[in-house]
Amino acid sequence: SELREILLFKDKNYSLFPGTSSICIVSHIDTLPGNKVMLQRKNNIITNIRGLLGADDRAGVYAAMRLYNEAPKDQKPSLLFTDLEETGGIGAKQAAKELQLPDVNLFIELDRQGCNEYVTYTDQPEKIHKYIQSFGFRGEYGSYSDIADLSPALQIPAVNLSVGYYRQHTHKEYLVVDELELTINRVKSMLNNPPP
Secondary structure: OHHHHHOOOOOOOEEEEOOOOOEEEEEEOOOOOOOOOOEEEEOOEEEEOOOOOOHHHHHHHHHHHHHHHHOOHHHOOEEEEEOOHHHOOHHHHHHHHHOOOOOOOEEEEEEEEOOOEEEOOOOOOHHHHHHHHOOOOEEOOOOOOOHHHHHHHHOOOEEEEEEEEEOOOOOOOEEEHHHHHHHHHHHHHHHHOOOO
16 A cells, blocks of 8 residues: 555565653554545534545544654654554564564554543553653543553553544544644643653
């Protein structure tokens, strides 16, 4: 796909862009197969009038790229883009076996439905919960995303933040732009005040 080429995946199912922050942002480039994308925006809501929107996880990829591009040089997060999350986390599993990230102490995945929520898939230190909650997120439950493989394999705490999409994997999927912007701004604050 075009996005895959832009993000330099080559022979791997993941691509890492090193940053200067201790935070690594994770997003997956694949979406469920759908119709041709013809976006429609009404007020604050984006939909695809031809089928699946694919905001899971196009919204996360967009947010990750914005955060990297807008961060000062000393606060740029590392970016980890994975492929094939929707078919079992193949890219994350490969990255978990191959990567070493000694300067990263938190994964933030941007691949959660809704607003103001975060999930973890394995036990995380209480200080990570308190840190994420201090930025206005509340803990919820989720089934799977890439950090479920990355965090235990690399021994790096991880959270998955909501990015404003709803009804993912259906033709009724939509994205609330203000909710995506809210998460982007909160993660900017995290980059400005990373966990110790």
